[in-house]
Amino acid sequence: MRKVLIGSALVVAACLSGAGVVQAADLAAGKAKATEICAGCHGENGISEMENIPSLAGQLDQYIQWQLVYFRSGSRKNEQMQPIVEQLNNDDIRNLGAYFAQLAPASGAKDDNPDLSEKGKQAAAGRRCASCHTDSFAGTKAVARIAGQREEYLVKALHDYKSGVRSGGGQAAMADVAYPLSDEEITALAHYLAHL
Incomplete structure (x- = not known):
């Protein structure tokens, strides 16, 4: 009887734990x-x-x-x-x-303005971008990959965060980072990240 109860308890536990399993993506x-x-x-x-x-x-x-x-x-x-x-x-x-x-990301275009990229690299370090987006700017979990992203899109996104137009995940952190950025820093940062 004891073996039957233990066996039944294991079956029930297995069924209950399976109820919380997330369906794999197709x-x-x-x-x-x-x-x-x-x-x-x-x-x-x-x-x-x-x-x-x-x-x-x-x-x-x-x-x-x-x-x-x-x-x-x-x-x-x-x-x-x-x-x-x-x-x-x-x-x-x-x-x-x-x-x-699972798709291969866009690779950064050949850098046509290394001086601007250097300014962007300094802005990224000064604003601690790597603390959320990782050292390679490939992102992690729910934090965006920004390396190799379209340059004009990055400019737009930073301006949207700065002005408060963009909301959603990371809004508080991104608004805090973007608000003090000058237009020149935004341009340089976007150029640097787009060419990684």
Whole structure:
């Protein structure tokens, strides 16, 4: 009898612990959804060729998922994104995050202004950007990859954080970092990061 009770308890425990398991992402479904709704702006394979539109290839899974949730809830606003994300369910968001995360990120373009990059490197060190975005600026967990991102998008994002237009994850930290940046520092920082 005791063996039956112990065996039953183990089965129940296994079933209960399985109830909290997160469903694995479906990369094929993520690719299909990305092709359907993302590629037009964010580019084939997640490499944007449109001004002020970020590349998503190589962006972190959690970061993508959180940004989509922020857009869907309306806490992060964007006229183009709002009608798209309203159609996404949680599985779509999970699949898109995993899909973009496994793509090779955009590589930084050849640096045509090393002096500006040096100023940007100094600004990144002075503002402690690596403390959240990591030493390689590849991001971690829900913190964005910013290395190799489109330069004009980085300028726009920093101005949006500085002015308070952009909200969502990291808003308090980014507003604190961006607010004191001069326009020259923003330009230099964006140039440096885009060419990594």
